[in-house]
Amino acid sequence: xxxxRLLALVILIIPIIVLASSTLTFYLGYKPNxxxxxxxxxxxxxxxxxxxxxxxxxxPFLFKKGKWYLLYFEDFKNLxxxxxxxxMLFSLNTTLGREMNRVKRAVILKEDVVPEEYADxxxxxxxxxxxxxxxxxxxxxxxxxxxxxxxxxxIFLLDDFSNLMEEFxxxxxxxxxxxxxxxxx
Numbered sequence: 001x002x003x004x005r006l007l008a009l010v011i012l013i014i015p016i017i018v019l020a021s022s023t024l025t026f027y028l029g030y031k032p033n034x035x036x037x038x039x040x041x042x043x044x045x046x047x048x049x050x051x052x053x054x055x056x057x058x059x060p061f062l063f064k065k066g067k068w069y070l071l072y073f074e075d076f077k078n079l080x081x082x083x084x085x086x087x088m089l090f091s092l093n094t095t096l097g098r099e100m101n102r103v104k105r106a107v108i109l110k111e112d113v114v115p116e117e118y119a120d121x122x123x124x125x126x127x128x129x130x131x132x133x134x135x136x137x138x139x140x141x142x143x144x145x146x147x148x149x150x151x152x153x154x155i156f157l158l159d160d161f162s163n164l165m166e167e168f169x170x171x172x173x174x175x176x177x178x179x180x181x182x183x184x185x
Contacts, residue, residue: 037183038176039157039168046141046164052134056109056122061131068103068185069158073139073149075110079121081153086125088174089155093127095178099185102160108133110150138164157181 053061063069070089074082089105096103106129122130133139142149142156146167149156155177157166168177 037166037180038172039166039180040146041166042142042145042156042164044145045159046138046145048138048158048162048164051138053108053131053138054134056130056132061129063158063162064104065162066102066160068160070103070105071108071156071158071164072106073108073153073156075150082121083124085153085155086121086128088177089128090125091174092178092181096181096185099182102185103181104129106131108138108149110136157184159184 048063055061070092072085072089076082086107093100093103093105105125105127109130109132122128139149142164146152147154153170155168155170156164157168157180159165166180168180
């Protein structure tokens with residue numbers, strides 16, 4: 001009888017000790033030094049609620065809450081490179097499987113781009129939102145914490161709260177970006 005009480009006491013105390021020690025180490029500041037993501041986290045995140053974005057047709061556009069967006073900034077200096085990026089965005093979305101409906105793709109254009117320059121790309125990628133960043137507000141916000149997105153050719157991730165949270169530099173491969181997306185979703 002005495003052994004059963006001792007065993008019950010040990011079983012009760014072990015979880016309490018584990019919880020107390022983990023809580024104590026957390027509040028003392030013990031945490032990992034780095035994350036395991038391939039992209040670069042944007043700290044602090046960049047809000048997008050007050051942007052002045054419009055579609056290629058000129059209609060106002062707002063990012064939908066609850067959807068993730070892959071953003072690519074386009075200046076049409078190299079159409080072959082652009083086509084490769086669009087293909088990567090398409091492949092990332094397709095490879096996600098069931099999660100593909102949670103991720104949308106958008107291309108942010110400079111204000112001075114003429115619609116005829118990207119008409120063929122619009123036809124080839126019908127599920128991509130082509131947006132115009134009026135007054136370059138979004139690109140200026142990104143330039144404040146990172147490189148100019150039109151020059152860096154990075155892909156950016158917008159979370160489901162419409163905050164710009166991660167940058168995938170142009171040197172990352174498909175697999176590395178896909179690993180991050182799969183982890184986040």
